[in-house]
Amino acid sequence: MRYEKLIELIEEFTELEWFEDEDHSGVQVHCSREEIDRVLVCLELNDEVIAEAVAKQADMIITHHPLLFHPVNSITPDTPVGRYLLQLIASGIDVYSSHLAFDAAPRGNSIYLAELLRLRDVAVPEEWDEQVPDDGEESGGFRFGGRMDDAHCYARRASFFGDHIEVRDVINDEDTEFEYDMDEVGSIGYLPVPMDFREFCTYVERRLDLPKNYIRCVDGGRDKLEKIAFCTGAGGEFIYRAVREHCDAYITGDLKLHEAQYAKAMGLTVIDAGHYGTEKIFTENFAAQLREAVEEEGGQLAVMEAESVTNPYTL
Numbered sequence: 505m506r507y508e509k510l511i512e513l514i515e516e517f518t519e520l521e522w523f524e525d526e527d528h529s530g531v532q533v534h535c536s537r538e539e540i541d542r543v544l545v546c547l548e549l550n551d552e553v554i555a556e557a558v559a560k561q562a563d564m565i566i567t568h569h570p571l572l573f574h575p576v577n578s579i580t581p582d583t584p585v586g587r588y589l590l591q592l593i594a595s596g597i598d599v600y601s602s603h604l605a606f607d608a609a610p611r612g613n614s615i616y617l618a619e620l621l622r623l624r625d626v627a628v629p630e631e632w633d634e635q636v637p638d639d640g641e642e643s644g645g646f647r648f649g650g651r652m653d654d655a656h657c658y659a660r661r662a663s664f665f666g667d668h669i670e671v672r673d674v675i676n677d678e679d680t681e682f683e684y685d686m687d688e689v690g691s692i693g694y695l696p697v698p699m700d701f702r703e704f705c706t707y708v709e710r711r712l713d714l715p716k717n718y719i720r721c722v723d724g725g726r727d728k729l730e731k732i733a734f735c736t737g738a739g740g741e742f743i744y745r746a747v748r749e750h751c752d753a754y755i756t757g758d759l760k761l762h763e764a765q766y767a768k769a770m771g772l773t774v775i776d777a778g779h780y781g782t783e784k785i786f787t788e789n790f791a792a793q794l795r796e797a798v799e800e801e802g803g804q805l806a807v808m809e810a811e812s813v814t815n816p817y818t819l
Contacts, residue, residue, distance in 0.1 A: 505803045510540050511600065513797045514566070518605040518612070528570040529606075533592050533599040540564050540598070545791040546810035547784055549599070550584075553812045554591050560808055562597060566794070568613075568786040570601040606790060613736040614691055615662075616789045617755075617782065621711050623693030623732065624663040628671065665696075691734060692751060698728040701773060708755060714781050722764050724773035729753045736782040743767045743774065757782045780815045 511531065520529055544562040546553050548569035557565050571588060579586045592599060606612045610629045618626040663670045699707060705721050708714075731753075733746035738758035746754040747770045754767070759776035767774045791809045798805045 505540050505805045517793050518602050518609045520605040527604040529603045532571050532601050535596045542806040544808045544810050545787050547786050547814050549588050553810050556812045558595050564598040567601045618693050619664045622664045622696050625661045626693035627691050628660045628662045695730050698730040704729050708775050720776040722767050722774040724771045747772050
């Protein structure tokens with residue numbers, strides 16, 4: 505597949521335009537290769553991933569976390585970033601990263617997490633329904649479609665039942681702003697059935713395919729949990745918004761000590777499933793969507809999912 509066409513396909517199912525000024529999504533390394541035959545998809549780069557890409561003769565690596573997240577003043581083998589860049593360029597391997605652009609994409613990390621957890625009544629963007637009229641309301645980086653009348657804007661909500669998805673209209677107004685607004689990467693949904701604290705923790709571990717006792721949990725003291733806020737990656741700062749919207753629990757990663765203390769004091773149950781634990785889903789999700797886009801285009805491209813472990817923590 506032509507390099508330019510591949511980039512175009514990727515950016516058709518992500519939301520790059522919303523984050524161009526505040527993120528580092530996009531082309532990270534381009535070795536002037538005009539044709540891309542094989543790509544390797546992974547959460548982030550390390551030595552093992554690069555070695556795997558070389559062994560599998562990948563022309564490009566597609567990551568979630570950008571390699572070039574901060575300015576680089578020099579490229580030497582003395583730093584991880586410098587070493588990775590030298591290996592990539594020497595091997596002629598391109599790198600493309602889809603960070604916040606995929607977190608908030610119509611079928612990106614946030615929605616995929618909701619799907620894995622089989623949540624109900626989750627806000628979804630306009631792209632989920634081709635029949636949405638053009639008068640949808642701009643909100644949180646997405647135009648939530650649906651008809652409007654003199655009093656209300658109607659937004660799309662999705663409920664996930666395994667392979668079955670139901671989408672319906674709901675009233676979006678000022679009193680339910682966050683409930684119907686993805687606000688870049690976060691959203692709200694409802695568990696398939698109310699659960700107590702221990703049931704909820706076990707359910708999240710199982711649905712996200714995490715090792716037993718991998719997650720850290722803050723018990724907010726509620727008997728039953730049903731209304732859930734969630735944000736993949738690092739979203740500890742959103743605990744206050746979850747409380748404001750009367751959520752029973754919040755799922756995210758990289759929760760800081762004081763955020764955990766405040767959550768407990770406010771009666772909010774929190775599951776810190778880790779940055780890796782909530783975003784390792786990127787690989788399978790992005791790879792599946794890229795294969796679908798290539799097939800619809802009638803192109804030829806081998807899309808491989810990295811087998812190398814990028815979790816830096818030893819369990």
